Amino acid sequence: MNKMLTCIGCPMGCQIEVELDDNGNFVSSKGWSCNIGKRYAQEEVTAPVRTVTALVEVEGRQEPLSVKTANPIPKGKIFDCLAELKKVKVHAPVAIGDVVVENLCDTGISLVATKNIL
Amino acid sequence: MKNVDIVIIGGGPAGLAAAIGAYEAGARDILILERENALGGILKQCIHNGFGLHTFKEELTGPEYAQRFIDKVREYNIPYQLDSMVLDINAEKVITCVSREHGVQQFKAGAIILCMGCRERPRGALGTPGERCSGIFTAGTAQKLVNLEGYLPGKKVVILGSGDIGLIMARRMTFIGAEVLCCVEVMPFSGGLKRNIVQCLDDYNIPLYLSHTVIDIHGKDRLTGVTIAEVDSHMNPIAGTEQYIECDTLLLSVGLLPENELSEMAGVKISPNTSGAVVDETLQTSVPGIFAAGNVLHVHDLVDFVSEESELAGKSAANYVKQAQQGTVSHRQVVMGNGVNAIVPQQISFTPDHDVHMMFRPRAVYKGAVITASVGEQTLYTKKARILAPGEMVNFTLKKDDLTAANPDLPLTVEIKEAA
Ligand SMILES: Cc1cc2nc3c(=O)[nH]c(=O)nc-3n(C[C@H](O)[C@H](O)[C@H](O)COP(=O)(O)OP(=O)(O)OC[C@H]3O[C@@H](n4cnc5c(N)ncnc54)[C@H](O)[C@@H]3O)c2cc1C
Numbered sequence: 001m002n003k004m005l006t007c008i009g010c011p012m013g014c015q016i017e018v019e020l021d022d023n024g025n026f027v028s029s030k031g032w033s034c035n036i037g038k039r040y041a042q043e044e045v046t047a048p049v050r051t052v053t054a055l056v057e058v059e060g061r062q063e064p065l066s067v068k069t070a071n072p073i074p075k076g077k078i079f080d081c082l083a084e085l086k087k088v089k090v091h092a093p094v095a096i097g098d099v100v101v102e103n104l105c106d107t108g109i110s111l112v113a114t115k116n117i118l
Numbered sequence: 119m120k121n122v123d124i125v126i127i128g129g130g131p132a133g134l135a136a137a138i139g140a141y142e143a144g145a146r147d148i149l150i151l152e153r154e155n156a157l158g159g160i161l162k163q164c165i166h167n168g169f170g171l172h173t174f175k176e177e178l179t180g181p182e183y184a185q186r187f188i189d190k191v192r193e194y195n196i197p198y199q200l201d202s203m204v205l206d207i208n209a210e211k212v213i214t215c216v217s218r219e220h221g222v223q224q225f226k227a228g229a230i231i232l233c234m235g236c237r238e239r240p241r242g243a244l245g246t247p248g249e250r251c252s253g254i255f256t257a258g259t260a261q262k263l264v265n266l267e268g269y270l271p272g273k274k275v276v277i278l279g280s281g282d283i284g285l286i287m288a289r290r291m292t293f294i295g296a297e298v299l300c301c302v303e304v305m306p307f308s309g310g311l312k313r314n315i316v317q318c319l320d321d322y323n324i325p326l327y328l329s330h331t332v333i334d335i336h337g338k339d340r341l342t343g344v345t346i347a348e349v350d351s352h353m354n355p356i357a358g359t360e361q362y363i364e365c366d367t368l369l370l371s372v373g374l375l376p377e378n379e380l381s382e383m384a385g386v387k388i389s390p391n392t393s394g395a396v397v398d399e400t401l402q403t404s405v406p407g408i409f410a411a412g413n414v415l416h417v418h419d420l421v422d423f424v425s426e427e428s429e430l431a432g433k434s435a436a437n438y439v440k441q442a443q444q445g446t447v448s449h450r451q452v453v454m455g456n457g458v459n460a461i462v463p464q465q466i467s468f469t470p471d472h473d474v475h476m477m478f479r480p481r482a483v484y485k486g487a488v489i490t491a492s493v494g495e496q497t498l499y500t501k502k503a504r505i506l507a508p509g510e511m512v513n514f515t516l517k518k519d520d521l522t523a524a525n526p527d528l529p530l531t532v533e534i535k536e537a538a
């Protein structure tokens with residue numbers, strides 16, 4: 001099976017074709033113009049990750065708290081994590097870097113505040 | 119009327135960095151005037167990550183990036199006044215400002231730094247026909263509603279324009295439970311960063327229709343749908359390609375315009391090319407003692423460069439105030455050659471006292487082209503670029519010694535030499 005990707009390494013945006021075996025394992029890639037693209041293609045098909053930024057409710061306030069995952073999480077877990085965040089309510093005050101949720105959806109990664117609320 | 123050495127208009131990333139730059143260059147009598155109720159400008163609502171990679175070598179969200187500068191302004195005890203809207207500036211550098219707390223105030227400034235940022239092109243600027251119903255927002259307005267006010271603007275969304283703010287909002291709307299049906303771009307390429315196309319559209323299977331536009335808007339009170347169509351190379355809709363899409367929300371991400379009403383009141387010359395002030399390498403405008411930096415000067419892609427540029431404006435303003443009255447400086451003009459658009463600065467003094475950072479936007483997409491800056495036969499800079507695109511600003515630096523040594527009778531020409 002083959003998969004097409006767009007490299008995000010630079011504005012060239014090379015179209016990379018990745019060859020996968022029957023178990024979805026990486027076999028080879030072509031179409032990149034440099035090593036950044038070569039590395040990106042392999043990572044992106046084997047273990048794609050994203051930093052997720054989102055909003056959580058603050059008790060008694062209309063203005064939400066902005067948050068992010070302290071490290072990138074597996075791409076496949078994004079919507080599980082977003083669903084989990086819907087249940088979270090924090091209490092002011094909150095400072096940048098405060099942990100809002102530990103070990104978010106068993107990713108081993110915590111969710112931290114990205115703004116100060118007095 | 120109160121005298122202040124340096125007044126900074128706008129407390130976004132540009133204003134904050136300008137204040138820090140001025141302070142670090144020795145100025146102490148500084149005042150930032152900001153019309154909103156908090157410092158930070160647009161970054162307050164940009165809760166996604168990707169800011170500051172260039173400056174801090176880590177990826178921050180907008181509010182985190184802004185906070186680093188706000189903390190510094192507090193550490194230096196630089197005064198700022200919130201909820202204070204500047205209404206007028208004149209050529210004598212008298213600033214009129216209004217706030218609930220202080221009423222109407224006037225300041226006489228030794229130097230002014232314009233840091234008012236930009237605003238989004240509204241629907242009116244587009245001339246899209248159709249009904250005048252609700253449910254149509256600029257992407258930035260929707261960003262503010264969602265991220266700062268906690269509202270969901272709609273459930274079925276079409277995005278017109280593939281600028282970065284629109285792309286970022288496609289992902290945000292998806293995250294908060296809306297269905298984003300498509301992103302429609304009139305040009306044959308997107309003006310947004312590749313990374314945003316991949317991580318905001320492709321990741322969520324949101325289609326991007328290039329060379330398409332919205333030709334009709336339907337709905338009496340609330341938007342009920344849009345008609346989109348493919349366009350030809352002259353941007354005219356092609357008959358037979360019309361498609362109706364049912365939606366309740368249309369987000370516009372069709373470009374930013376520097377906010378220069380105040381600059382014009384002060385008599386600052388505006389470049390038709392950047393829609394920002396004409397400046398020299400110290401970021402001084404055509405009015406001595408008035409400087410400009412950030413998105414009010416030219417629309418930036420990366421906030422890192424906004425901060426860098428604004429620090430220089432702060433430093434220049436501090437120097438201007440120190441030297442009380444400078445003689446008039448004569449300048450070499452900068453000429454935009456083939457492929458070059460929206461260059462800043464537009465003029466450079468004959469004997470600059472620092473290396474000069476040049477920025478411009480390519481007019482089109484070029485592969486394997488060479489960027490050159492030359493004075494007559496003398497080449498001051500040359501670099502081959504794998505790819506150049508209007509969506510990515512080009513940055514390079516000219517050495518002050520090279521500029522000083524160059525023939526004073528000739529302009530500096532910057533151009534893109536296309537691959538054969
Ligand atoms: C909607 C939107 C979204 C954006 N998203 C991104 C993004 O995701 N990533 C990115 O890198 N860049 C983004 N940008 C670009 C971003 O604006 C710049 O990187 C950066 O914020 C520019 O800083 P600035 O200080 O020049 O302008 P701004 O951040 O706009 O700050 C200008 C400040 O001046 C104040 N002001 C204006 N007029 C007056 C007046 N008359 N009196 C008093 N105060 C005044 C405003 O209230 C504001 O606080 C976005 C821009 C917009 C418009």
Ligand code: SF4
Nearest residue numbers: 007009010013014037
């Ligand atoms: S493969 Fe290299 S040249 Fe191609 S987009 Fe990626 S980083 Fe750029």
